[in-house]
Amino acid sequence: MNKPIRRVSIFCLVLILALMVRTNWVQGVQAESWATDKNNKRQLYDRYAHPRGNIIASGQPVTKSDFVNGLRFKYQRSWVDGPMWAPVTGYATQFQSVGLEALEDGILSGSDDRLFFRNTLDMLTGEPKRGGDVVTTINAKVQKAAWDAMGNKKGAAVAIDPKTGAILAMVSTPSFDPGSFSGFDGASTKAWNDLNADPNKPLLNRALKETYPPGSTFKLVTATAAFENGMFQGVDDATTTPEPYILPGTTTQLKNESPDERCENATVKSGMDQSCNTVFAKIGADLGKEKMRAQAEKFGFNSTIDIPVRSEKSVFPDSKSLDGTAQDSIGQHDTRATPLQMAMVSAAICNNGSLMQPYLVDQERSASLTTISKHTEKQFSQAMSPSTAQKMQDLMVSVVENGTGKTARIPGVQVGGKTGTAQHGEDNAGLPFAWFTSWAKGADGQSVAVAVVVEDGSQNRDGISGGRLAAPIAKAVMQAALGK
């Protein structure tokens, strides 16, 4: 009987060998794909098994990693002042991941390849694993000023350093605390569902992700195009503006905001001071769609801008008719702009025509504070010649000194701005959006460019104007930026 027993032993060995081969296949060859399978919850638990890195503003972390020692999750994300910082940081939760928290996840969670060497070193020396930090360009004081100034108005404010493109503040209201849904319990799910159901759309980052009709603030782009194309030589050149102005190819009369404005054949400066629709609609129509589009695109229209968070595309449309282009040129009709885009217009004008690439992340660094990457400033475009920029600055200063933007005046500081009150909705039935975009130059060479938009600022449409609602907010932001 020994011969068959030997064969049975070989058979049993083959069974064990088959198990070994199979296990080598699963744990050796296939291991990575099982470990990273989308249904493998270990990846999720691993992310919260060690402290996540922080997002830093003005040297202080605005995020936290709380040790909650949960059964599945050891750490949980929270925010120092969630609603104020949410547009800057974004969030990475079980429901959705957006903003810096999502884009910089590799650094924050410590899984980025550039951290590999340090992680290995930490593992060998027994240091607990920690994520790296992301240092933003945000100035906490400016951010706070913008947040306080927005109060409970709905809208957004963006501030840029025109010289570098560094984003100093980015606020969107109404806002939310991302910490309220960063956990994994029922309360988080409820908070998330409630935020999504909120008709005021608090989760929307209005500074980057919402486009509005820019209204009269777009007249800055139109005026720039006029100077750049040699239509006028100086700010006091008279325009040829008929009163009434009939939109080309139609019988529709374009109205100005108030009947007593003196827009007929006004100078560029007085047209800007009074925010004459007729003056700039005619300039746009006279320049034509192509020249207007070319100028708008130099400012960043018609392209997405990554700061690195992607902003929605601002649009100067390819209008089929000349009357459309005329209306597009005063920021109505189909023209759309994000608050970031309008801040970039002011920044380019303030920085003598040179538009710097806006950016939000200054540095990525490891947990041991070694710099992994640092932003290098670069020009987005030369939006206009320095001489045009000078004329545009004169126009904007005049708006604040003599025109619709008086509420933005800051004693001892040169401020230039432009108001906007953008009609929208079917037959312009919606409450208008109040806009203000401006720049300010301090005595010490510091400067700041700001754009503010306020939605539904008042129940009464007569109460809404860029000068009344948006300019004071911009003023507060500029004051904070210049330390005034």
Add this chain to the structure above:
Amino acid sequence: MSSYDLSEDTGRSGRRRATAGRVVPRRRDNTTISPQEAPNRRNTELALLLFAVLLPVLAYANVGLAMDSKLPAGMLGYGLGMGALALVAHLLVRRFAPYADPLMLPIATLLNGLGVVMIWRLDKAGKLLSGNFPAAQNQLMWSGLGIAGFIAVMVFLKDHRVLQRYTYISMVVALVLLAAPAFFPARAEDFGAKIWIRVGSFSIQPGEFAKIILTVFFAGYLMVKRDALALASRRFMGLYLPRGRDLGPIVVIWLLSLLILIFENDLGTSFLFFGLFVVMLYVATERTSWILFGLLMSVGGAVLVASTASHVKIRINAWLDPMAAFAPKPPPGATEQIGQSLMALGSGGVTGSGLGQGRSWLINFAAKSDFILGSFGEELGLTGMMAIFLLYGLLIQRGLRTAIAARDPFGKLFAVGLASAMALQVFVVAGGVTGLIPLTGMTMPFLAQGGSSVVANWALVAILLKISDSARRPGVEPTPATEGPGGPAR
């Protein structure tokens, strides 16, 4: 294979000589072990046992340090307890089976100890593991009971051939044990498998005991019938085909397996018994044709059942696409277990996460029973898995070696049966957990949580040790056991 020589069979001639009396000079047979020269190896066993106790104690400390950053409080007690049990077992082996194989007891002790540590570690996962009741205490108690059973076999089973007299009683007992669970209601958490007998809170899994008892029957039956089965055959196309009436028993066992499968939803046990019978039939008769018949019948049976019984179909589908259960709309009856087990194994990788640092509780309630190998795979990695498979391989091969060395045909068949039953069980369970074959739901011998399994497997090892002792005992012929109704003649 073609020549079958009766005189080659040592057991048969041995029995004839044994009736004559006491110590007879042994002739050198063609087994690989030469008993006269074999030292008894008890000291080897003791040294290996030391490791087998120490290793789980270190694993225990490892879990404590990883999960609580301190040495577990019960560490000393656990180490002393396991050590004492192992020592008692060893001393009794010294006394009652001095020439027994030195590897089997340490391997069983090691696997049992590691199993307890893993169960304790998963107890500590608390609520993370759904339906998690502390089980380490119980498992430890069952291990003690298992070793008590081991000791009982050592002391009271003077000679394994005594069991030969209970051939047909064994058959009846095994059939009753196998059929019994069908009459007990299955609980919801058993997922349709009827493999338990429950009285109050107490439950046993009779299949584990039936495994041993049925092997007694097979060995006894085949020892008597093997000549008829082997010689009375017709040659057809190069194969020896058995006569129709000799086919009877294999058909009966086949039908029985199918009945278990159909009425108790127990794919694993059914496969185990049928495979066991075919292996023993082959060893008894040396007829390859039985293997062929066995294969044909199991394939036929599998196809028959798979095409009719929905639960078998579900298992096969779960094997073919383990991740289907994770889809938003999983197929009916789908379970995440296999997918979770594969993800646990994959996440463990080559070196594993370390004891206490894995997340095998994701496998859910079976993480410490049927899927304990997945837990080991994640925390000890491929490296640990290979070690565990080697341990099982060694245990099985020592069992088969015992079969080769055994001097009587009953002992040979019995040892082959027990060893290959363990091999088949290990293959079926580990194959299911690693996704090699469809999942069947049996327990990993010694490692997995389950009292019946632990007790039965300790008894199995004890019997193998007794057989190996009588096989390797120098000079003295074992006392005959088939002498008549009065029991063994003294």
